Amino acid sequence: MTDNPAAEIRADKDGRRTTAPALVADKGEGGLVLTLSGDWLARTIGSIEKTVADTGESDLGKSVTIDLGSVGRVDTAGALLVEKMSRKLSDGGRSVEMSGVREKDGALFEAVRAAIDRVRPEPEVAKRNRVVAALDGIGRSVYGLYDEVVVGLNIIGSSIYGAGRRVTGKTQVRLPAIITQMDRMGVRAVPIIALMSFLIGAVIAQ
Structure with a gap:
């Protein structure tokens, strides 16, 4: 003091x-x-x-x-x-x-x-019309769904296109390439998947 x-x-x-x-x-x-x-x-x-x-x-x-x-x-x-x-x-x-x-x-x-x-005025919150807010939410949802549909169709189309080329014989199934992808996406992915599973389990256990 x-x-x-x-x-x-x-x-x-x-x-x-x-x-x-x-x-x-x-x-x-x-x-x-x-x-x-x-x-x-x-x-x-x-x-x-x-x-x-x-x-x-x-x-x-x-x-x-x-x-x-x-x-x-x-x-x-x-x-x-x-x-x-x-x-x-x-x-x-x-x-x-x-x-x-x-x-x-x-x-x-x-x-x-x-x-x-001095009393500072509270910031005014803009009031939104409920109908406009509802339509805005619907529009955003539809727009987001559109993007997801486009991505999904792109994946399906690519799969059908690739399968068609295999069936018609325009491309050959390359076994070494398949094994390489299995190694990259399977065996090499085990450590990161194990780590993520451990961390998620630790968080849930708290």
Whole structure:
């Protein structure tokens, strides 16, 4: 719940120093005071996100004050993190108050609150006519059946054509070719069939 005091991270291009965000809990007269310091920016809050999350889940009493008077710079990501912590603490029935918010940062926090509270409309689902939907399903089924019939007729036609050529003597039955195909589709297929049978059996047995 308590983080180390702010420490320097690096200097920006304009020469300004960026300090790590920090959160310190102290007992005040009216309850617990969470003092925030450092720069609460998108590139710095990663080091304190877990601390903030743990603080939001902690039992800190009935009254909590979040003091932002020592905060350096804050952007949308930092304001969002602080606001989420405040709301998490409020969900436990506590009285949560923010103090020390600078005037230039007040508008940012208000915008973040408005964005969180904004009710986003549910996406509209296009309504389809039942008759049209039924006809669409029938059409798709018939189209799929057509493809299957074409493939089936192609196989049957090829078989009849090949058998006719054998009967009329235009082609000869080549025993070596038959044995080769039996070897490829029979003997060599045993390992993969055995593996598939084992895996299917293992799944069914679970």
